[in-house]
Amino acid sequence: MPNRFFCLALGLLLAVFLVRPAMAAPCSPTEEKKAATLLMAAWGGKLAKVDELLAAGVDPNVADKAGFTPLVRAAIAGHAGVAERLLVAGAETELSCRGGVTALLWAAMGGHEASVALLLGAGANPEARNRNGYSALMLSARVGRQDVVRRLIGAGAGLEHETSEKKTALLIAMEREHWESAALLIRAGANVHQQDVNGRVPLLHAVLSDRRDLVLALLRRGANPNVRDRDGRPVFIWAVLTGDVALVQAMLETGADANVRATNYDMGVTPLIMAAWMGFEEGVRILLARGAQPDVEDANGETALFWAAAAGKTAVLRRLLLAGAKLDHRNHAGKTARTIAEAEGQRGAARVLKQLGGRN
Numbered sequence: 422m423p424n425r426f427f428c429l430a431l432g433l434l435l436a437v438f439l440v441r442p443a444m445a446a447p448c449s450p451t452e453e454k455k456a457a458t459l460l461m462a463a464w465g466g467k468l469a470k471v472d473e474l475l476a477a478g479v480d481p482n483v484a485d486k487a488g489f490t491p492l493v494r495a496a497i498a499g500h501a502g503v504a505e506r507l508l509v510a511g512a513e514t515e516l517s518c519r520g521g522v523t524a525l526l527w528a529a530m531g532g533h534e535a536s537v538a539l540l541l542g543a544g545a546n547p548e549a550r551n552r553n554g555y556s557a558l559m560l561s562a563r564v565g566r567q568d569v570v571r572r573l574i575g576a577g578a579g580l581e582h583e584t585s586e587k588k589t590a591l592l593i594a595m596e597r598e599h600w601e602s603a604a605l606l607i608r609a610g611a612n613v614h615q616q617d618v619n620g621r622v623p624l625l626h627a628v629l630s631d632r633r634d635l636v637l638a639l640l641r642r643g644a645n646p647n648v649r650d651r652d653g654r655p656v657f658i659w660a661v662l663t664g665d666v667a668l669v670q671a672m673l674e675t676g677a678d679a680n681v682r683a684t685n686y687d688m689g690v691t692p693l694i695m696a697a698w699m700g701f702e703e704g705v706r707i708l709l710a711r712g713a714q715p716d717v718e719d720a721n722g723e724t725a726l727f728w729a730a731a732a733g734k735t736a737v738l739r740r741l742l743l744a745g746a747k748l749d750h751r752n753h754a755g756k757t758a759r760t761i762a763e764a765e766g767q768r769g770a771a772r773v774l775k776q777l778g779g780r781n
Contacts (some may be wrong), residue, residue, distance in 0.1 A: 565599030
């Protein structure tokens, strides 16, 4: 049932807008009153009243000045029984209110599966979109109603429609954390490579939300772990930052580049640099085994050894040095990892580097 606020808002709309038939000539005050009553009866789910008014000849396609028809009202409120009566009486499925919102779009947005099924069965267009580019599938993904998502997919709703922000139904479901709907869309063949205007892909949403099941599902569908968002950060670096060993391994096994760089605002860091800074020792080990170069420099000429030294990660320092990291490499300012460790107050790291022969 619609919430009270929505009911009140709709009631105010009816009070403000004079009723007009959508396709008929101007009607008498009596006819206007009957039309207004039909609109209210449809909204309230008053089936007997709807039957009475339709039998009296009230146009089932009457609309107020905002374009709301009885069928649209019934779809908003999820009154499938009323909607069925209106359709039998000749209500048109594609009439829309302001914003281009049809009855099917309203039903999908409300998560009313029975109404969606009824409208689709009556020939409603599953590809219809509102003024903002949202289809019924996008709207159902937005509210996370997997039953409606499943119904629309079964009716052949397009999976690749985009909003003005380049968002598909899959991206919308992922962004809103409606994981069951997202899983349905992935299985149905939704485009796993789609990037929105911020460069975000479904895989990034799955990684950031710690949904390993969806990460694996997306990787199996060919999602690219090296793709960068608008700020130049590769999805794989975000995965490393989770500290999830299994996730890092899965991405490396499906094409992640152990030396991929962040660009733009992140100093050209690599997965190894981030793992070293975190003290993610197992991640460092896996990355090195998969070909990560220990002496790749960031924008300041600093390697993973510098980042581990600055963070005081002594175990990582030892592992990097065993892998061949240069102990006396100097950054663009002429400083070594030992100098950085001392400047950051990381006495343990500085001591290790000094014992191993590191210079200032």
